[in-house]
Amino acid sequence: MRCSVDARGWVRCPVCGCKTRTKVLPDTVLENFPLFCPKCHHETIVNWESGPDIRKHRSAVNRASA
Numbered sequence: 765m766r767c768s769v770d771a772r773g774w775v776r777c778p779v780c781g782c783k784t785r786t787k788v789l790p791d792t793v794l795e796n797f798p799l800f801c802p803k804c805h806h807e808t809i810v811n812w813e814s815g816p817d818i819r820k821h822r823s824a825v826n827r828a829s830a
Contacts (some may be wrong), residue, residue: 767799767810767812768781769788772787773787774786774787775787775788775799775812777801777803777806778799778808779801780801780803780804780806782801782803782804784801785800788812788814789814790814792812792814793814794811794812795811796809796811797810797811
């Protein structure tokens with residue numbers, strides 16, 4: 765699964781694709797961040813490194829064990 769970010773910086777849920785309550789900036793770095801989706805109620809551990817252009821990013825997503 766891959767984590768995606770829309771054009772305004774809102775992080776999308778890697779499970780259902782809906783917008784979460786987390787927003788990232790071009791210089792944001794997340795390491796072992798518990799991303800929670802208010803719609804599907806899944807928690808996913810996200811590692812995020814973004815560059816100057818937020819649409820070009822690298823992320824690693826692992827589903828949290830319940």
